[in-house]
Amino acid sequence: MxxxxxxxxxxxxxxxxxxxxxxxxxxxxxxxxxxxxxxxxxxxxxxxxxxxxxxxxxxxxxxxxxxxxxxxxxxxxxxxxxxxxxxxxxxxLVDGQDLGEILRGSAQLSLERVVQIIRQIGEALDAAHARGLVHRDVKPGNVLVTHQPDAEDGDFCYLTDFGVSTWTASSAAAITLTGQMVGTASYVAPEQIEGGSVDGRADLYSLGCVLYECLTGRTPFGGRPAAAALYAHLHEEPPPPRSIRPGLPAGVDDVTTRALKKAPDERYASCRELTHELREALAGTTRPQAKVPFAKAPATTSTHRPGRRSARVMMGVVATVILVAVAGAVFLGTRVRGPGQGASSSVAIPALIRDGVQAAASQTAPSSTDAAGNPVTYVPANLIDGNVQTAWRTPGNGHGQWVTLIFDNPIDVVRIGLIPGYAKTDPQTGANRFLQDRIIKTVAYQIPGLPDTTQTFEPLPVPQFVELRATTSRITVRILATTAAGGLDYTAISEIYVYGFPQ
Structure with a gap:
């Protein structure tokens, strides 16, 4: 009862x-x-x-x-x-299932069924985007599927749950849920993780994740804790669908690759374009498609105008260029490098600095074991090991504690960031260390001879960045403020990221 x-x-x-x-x-x-x-x-x-x-x-x-x-x-x-x-x-009231239930209960969707589902979701999204509305949480659980045997398509899909949607028009009020990232970890676009402004191309990325799951039975970065999945959306490429389902036509990999590009400009211009290329890929007739403007006003004449680009805001820092957090390759615009490169300008791609760097700390928590009995250390070297499941950790509120990165050679630093807590899920109990520990609210980046640069963080277990332009061989990160403990009185940083140009 x-x-x-x-x-x-x-x-x-x-x-x-x-x-x-x-x-x-x-x-x-x-x-x-x-x-x-x-x-x-x-x-x-x-x-x-x-x-x-x-x-x-x-x-x-x-x-x-x-x-x-x-x-x-x-x-x-x-x-x-x-x-x-x-x-x-x-x-x-729809008599049917959500797409997530169908995917969990089906060994494999037919390719024609995949096309019809993606086409219908895509048409709904294109209609929303034409009205300036972004869904921001496209996932199988928000797609209801009912069967209509007399219809041309057996499946009839409804897109639901616009509860996290946002109007892109400037007149609309933006609503942010404190401490909650809008979107779902398995399907969220990189620009949503970064916390910046989004447009319909974020939905297209999420639709690409849904397509990937419909084709393979798993999400692009499935089987990972939420924090690791978010990291992968920013920094990694998923396995090609044909490596999971070998019978797929060759062109399918190209379709999902383009839909899941980290940079919004490199994705499809519309969901309709994605569906069109998907059909051609499945038919073995894929050919290059001319890109069309992403957003158009309702067609009243034969003239189309590109939609206005939204400014990317990176955790409150107004950017003058597009920042796309891709490990080792962040596009920062055209820049003339130093002597020896001539007078011509070139696109400068700052590197994620991992080699020739050491880490030291003012204080470190003693080693421990997790619930499965595995040894866990919290040494400063964890800050630069590329593994978000490890961390440097210090007892208490961390106020005034510091970690210092020491580079073998000076670095022309472009930006710096970190994960403001312990982004680990215990493998035995599923406990979320990020929520149990204190979460860092503010740090100061200290470079000898220069004023401090401060950064304030959202309470999210994802990399968050700030511009920091300096040439240095030493950067100290000093903790200024943290939240109350969620059960364990520790303060931690999972990873520190420094992007720049080695001297």
Whole structure:
């Protein structure tokens, strides 16, 4: 028997019958509406969040966003509002499964079925993007699939849950959930991880992740803890789909590679273009496609204008160039290098400095073991080992504690960043060390002879950067502020990243 006290009650004229599912912010119920007489999916905000104004605004925004676009593949919203302090949204009740359930229960999707699913999701996204709306959480769990045997396509898909969506128009108010990155780790675009402004190309990246999973049965960076998956979206390339499903046509790898480019400009211009090239790849007739502008106003004439590019904001630092966090290859614009390179300018690609660097610290926590009995050390060298599951760790709040990077040769530093905590999940218990330890709020980067550069962090277990231009052979990172302990009174840094040019 369902113990939910809402069952059997009436909310805003909807009689609650049963629980349908749980989402990021609320519970979805099956309910009956008297006028017009129909059964609906009724979403109510989770009671624990009822007093949180940010969550309430996000809940209402989901309804506004979805209702603003009429499209056959966007789940219709019938009504939304607030009654007696309870926020609600009534949607079409779909008799089917979400795509995640289908993928978990299917050994392998047919290629034609994959194309039809991706086409329908893509059409919904293109419609949203044409209205200036970005979904920001495209994933199989937000795609409802119902079967229509009389239709041309057996599957009919609905894109749902615009609860984390955002308007790209300048007049729209931006809402940020404190301490929560918008998006889902297995499907999130690099620019979302960086915390900057996003446009529809972030959705296209996520759709590429969904395509990858439909083709292979696994996400591009599956089987990893959330922090490691986020790191991989920024720094790694997934295995080609044909290495997992050898029978795929050769062109499929090219389609997923382009959809999952780290740099938004290098992805497809639209979901329609992705679908078109996917069809051609599966037919063995892939050919280069001319890129078209990413965003257009509704077509009223034969003239198209490219959409305005959003400025990339990197954790509050206004950038004058596009920053794409790709390990060892961050595009920073055109720059003339020093003597010996002539008068011509060239694209300067700063390197992630890993060789010829040592790390020292003011204090280090003693070694320990994890729940599986594996030895764990917290030495300063962990800061530069490229493994986000290791860390330098110090007891207490860390205030005033420091780590110093010493380079064998001077470095022309371009930017620096770190992961402000211990981005590890215990392999035995699943405990999240990032949430258990203190999280670093502010540090000062200290270079001899120069003023300190401070950086403030979001409470996220991902690399966060700041510009730092100097030539030096020594950088000290001094901790200035941390959060309260989440259960373990330690302060840690998983990785420090220095990008620049060795002298």
């Amino acid at each position: 369902d113990a939910d006290p809402i069952i059997g009650t009436n909310v805003a004229g909807f009689a609650i019958e049963s629980v349908l599912g749980h989402g990021a912010m609320g519970v979805v119920y099956v309910a009956r509406q008297d006028s017009p007489a129909r059964r609906v999916a009724l979403k109510l905000i989770t009671p624990a969040f009822a007093g949180d104004e940010v969550f309430r605004r996000r809940f209402l925004r989901e309804a506004t966003a979805a209702a603003a676009i009429e499209h056959p593949h966007i789940l219709p919203v019938y009504a939304a509002g607030e009654t007696n302090g309870t926020l609600f949204m009534a949607m079409r």
